[in-house]
Amino acid sequence: EAGVAQSPRYKIIEKRQSVAFWCNPISGHATLYWYQQILGQGPKLLIQFQNNGVVDDSQLPKDRFSAERLKGVDSTLKIQPAKLEDSAVYLCASSLLRGRGYGYTFGSGTRLTVV
Amino acid sequence: AQKVTQAQTEISVVEKEDVTLDCVYETRDTTYYLFWYKQPPSGELVFLIRRNSFDEQNEISGRYSWNFQKSTSSFNFTITASQVVDSAVYFCALSVSNAGNNRKLIWGLGTSLAVNP
Numbered sequence: 001e002a003g004v005a006q007s008p009r010y011k012i013i014e015k016r017q018s019v020a021f022w023c024n025p026i027s028g029h030a031t032l033y034w035y036q037q038i039l040g041q042g043p044k045l046l047i048q049f050q051n052n053g054v055v056d057d058s059q060l061p062k063d064r065f066s067a068e069r070l071k072g073v074d075s076t077l078k079i080q081p082a083k084l085e086d087s088a089v090y091l092c093a094s095s096l097l098r099g100r101g102y103g104y105t106f107g108s109g110t111r112l113t114v115v
Numbered sequence: 116a117q118k119v120t121q122a123q124t125e126i127s128v129v130e131k132e133d134v135t136l137d138c139v140y141e142t143r144d145t146t147y148y149l150f151w152y153k154q155p156p157s158g159e160l161v162f163l164i165r166r167n168s169f170d171e172q173n174e175i176s177g178r179y180s181w182n183f184q185k186s187t188s189s190f191n192f193t194i195t196a197s198q199v200v201d202s203a204v205y206f207c208a209l210s211v212s213n214a215g216n217n218r219k220l221i222w223g224l225g226t227s228l229a230v231n232p
Contacts, residue, residue, distance in 0.1 A: 031217070042119075042206055042222030043160070048213070055217045089158055103150075104220060106160040 002026065004107035006092050012113045018080035021110045025073070025094030031055075033104070034067055034077050035091040043091055049075065082114045117142045119209050121223035128197055129231050136192045136226045138207030144168075148210035148218075149183065149190045154225070155203040163205075166190065197230045204228070 005024040013019050025032050030051050035043035046065065048056040051072035060067070064083070069075040079086055089109040096103075120139045128134045140149065151163040164174065166183050174181050178195045194201055204225045213219040 033220075040224075042208075042224050043220075044222075045219055048217065048219060050217060056213055056219060091160065093160075103162055103165050105162065106152075108157070108159045111158065 004092055004094055004105050006090075006107035006110055008110055009108065010111045010113075012115060013082055015084055015114050016081040018078065019082055019112065020076055020078045021090050021092075021112075023075045023077070023092030023107060025075070025092070026105055029094035029096055029105075030072070031095045032069055032075050033093040033095075034075070035093065037089045037091055037109070039088070046077070046090075079112075082112075084114050087112055087114045117144075117209065117211050117221055119207050119221055119223035121207055121226050123226045124224070125227045125229070127229045127231065130199060131196050132230075133193060133195050134197050134228065134230075136194075136205050136207075136228070138190045138192065138223060140188050140190065140207070140209045142209060142211050144211045146212075150208040150210065150220070151181065151190075151192050152206045152208060153203045154206060160206070163192075194228075197228075199230050199232055202228060202230045 007022050011019055032049045034046040036046050037043045046060045047067045049069040052069045065079055067077045089111050091109045092107045093104045118141050122137055147168045149166045153161045153163055164181055171183050171185055180193045182191045204227045206225045207223040209221045210218045
């Protein structure tokens with residue numbers, strides 16, 4: 001089966017600019033996650049979708065970050081305006097049954113550099 | 116508290132040595148899942164193993180083995196006869212209950228393993 005697709009692979013922007021990341025999960029996976037991984041740290045959950053509904057966005061900086069998952073398939077994560085501390089790898093993952101131990105498949109990530 | 120602790124930040128070994136990566140977890144859930152992921156320099160997180168809280172059977176897969184002990188809340192990972200290609204950051208993660216009958220992953224900070232020729 002095809003894996004989780006993410007684009008772009010790399011992005012460099014200036015602070016205060018906006019940026020968007022795209023994720024296409026594994027077909028049939030109802031649960032989709034966006035993680036932020038800062039260099040030297042483990043991934044931090046930003047938002048979790050179940051189909052097209054938000055399950056958990058408690059750690060999403062809502063003043064600048066937004067995400068949507070229209071039609072319960074693809075998802076887009078946006079940052080507007082970006083700050084220097086947003087430099088990180090943004091990982092998308094999907095799972096089959098609400099993450100009930102069936103494993104999470106990760107995409108290759110988008111490496112964002114804010115200068 | 117629900118957390119994962121990987122006390123070893125960096126490990127450096129010489130090829131063919133055995134190496135054990137430690138993982139200790141805390142959770143209030145009675146049903147939970149433990150994972151190990153490998154993150155090579157390319158950045159992708161590669162799934163290695165999943166273990167549920169009711170299955171304490173240790174597992175061996177080639178040069179990899181995992182020791183799950185509920186009594187000590189540990190899920191350690193051993194690489195036998197390490198190879199240069201094993202160089203990566205290894206993450207231990209814990210899947211716990213989340214809002215709306217969902218689950219979420221709690222991650223350790225990772226252990227960076229360098230296998231030198």
